[in-house]
Amino acid sequence: MENHENRSTRRLVDAVxxxxxxxxxxxxxxxxxxxxxxxxxxxGATFVLRDGDLCHYVDEDAIGPLDAYRPTFVKSLVMVPIRxxxxxxxxxxxxxxxxxxxxxxxxxxxALANTTAVALENVRVYQACPWExxxxxxxxxxxxxxxxxxxTEGLEPFLFTxxxxxxxAVDLLGYSFMSLATLFAAxxxxxxxxxxxxxxxxxxxGLLLPFIALQMYVDxxxxxxxxWAVTFPxxxxxxxxxFRRAPTTRVARQAPPLPIEVAEGSSVADVRRxxxxxx
Numbered sequence: 001m002e003n004h005e006n007r008s009t010r011r012l013v014d015a016v017x018x019x020x021x022x023x024x025x026x027x028x029x030x031x032x033x034x035x036x037x038x039x040x041x042x043x044g045a046t047f048v049l050r051d052g053d054l055c056h057y058v059d060e061d062a063i064g065p066l067d068a069y070r071p072t073f074v075k076s077l078v079m080v081p082i083r084x085x086x087x088x089x090x091x092x093x094x095x096x097x098x099x100x101x102x103x104x105x106x107x108x109x110x111a112l113a114n115t116t117a118v119a120l121e122n123v124r125v126y127q128a129c130p131w132e133x134x135x136x137x138x139x140x141x142x143x144x145x146x147x148x149x150x151x152t153e154g155l156e157p158f159l160f161t162x163x164x165x166x167x168x169a170v171d172l173l174g175y176s177f178m179s180l181a182t183l184f185a186a187x188x189x190x191x192x193x194x195x196x197x198x199x200x201x202x203x204x205x206g207l208l209l210p211f212i213a214l215q216m217y218v219d220x221x222x223x224x225x226x227x228w229a230v231t232f233p234x235x236x237x238x239x240x241x242x243f244r245r246a247p248t249t250r251v252a253r254q255a256p257p258l259p260i261e262v263a264e265g266s267s268v269a270d271v272r273r274x275x276x277x278x279x
Contacts, residue, residue, distance in 0.1 A: 008108050009108065011035055012039060012111055012243065013244070015032070015035035015115070016112075016243050018031045019031055019115050019119040020122075022122070022123065023123060024123060032091060032112065033045050033047050036092075036109060039105070039108050040078070040108075040109060043095050045091070045092065046093075050087065055089070074094045075096060075099075076095040076101070077092060078106060079092040080106065083113075084110075084188065085190055088120065091112065093109065107246060108246060111242075114189065115243070138158060172212055172213060172215055173213075175228070176212050179228070180206060183207070183209070185202050186199045186202035186206060189202070198242055201231055201234040201235040204231045205234075205235055208225055208228055211224040212225045
């Protein structure tokens with residue numbers, strides 16, 4: 001029979017794959033809350049995002065609705081930061097009985113949180129450029145069939161000509177945003193060993209940004225930007241290996257809980273209804 005740690009690792013891999021395809025916050029939080037609770041075999045899981053000096057509970061997956069919680073419901077709690085450097089939120093899991101989460105569980109949750117940070121940045125970039133996706137559709141559904149039929153009249157603004165077309169500039173913009181996203185994502189991985197490899201690949205990919213963005217002015221920059229064909233696959237492959245080895249590649253450490261002001265006699269539901277100030 002499959003043990004809990006193996007099930008949790010498999011659930012993490014499934015979550016990583018799902019998060020790589022998430023295109024909005026609702027999808028990200030649905031994946032995270034479900035995966036976190038299942039990985040920790042917890043009675044509840046919560047997804048918290050930072051908003052300036054405040055934090056708010058974005059979503060929760062628990063054994064009952066909030067209005068059914070008793071003040072003493074939560075007896076044990078683990079929270080891990082979403083991005084260990086300059087956190088943008090946290091993932092929490094909790095139980096109705098007193099227990100100490102294993103190091104492997106905390107480690108898997110942190111791996112999920114690291115992936116969530118990357119997914120949130122991808123969502124931000126994806127939603128910032130909806131028009132670019134429309135242009136690719138126009139290329140496939142309208143331009144390509146007419147070129148194949150020899151009907152080129154009126155297509156000039158939509159032709160993809162390297163260094164000398166509107167669509168090439170849009171294409172460069174998309175790759176530039178992707179490089180920028182990996183530069184920010186590199187800050188998530190602060191450890192040594194394989195995490196250092198991931199960080200270096202992501203950083204190298206991000207540093208190609210000027211060579212990608214400025215090709216319209218200096219076309220020979222494409223030869224330097226072509227290193228993207230090494231840095232981006234290197235980033236994704238090293239990430240895949242790191243998540244596959246997550247339970248054994250780093251020493252588990254439990255992040256300190258987010259400071260939340262709780263008045264005497266307050267219930268969990270009362271705490272959730274009001275924003276808490278981060279120190």
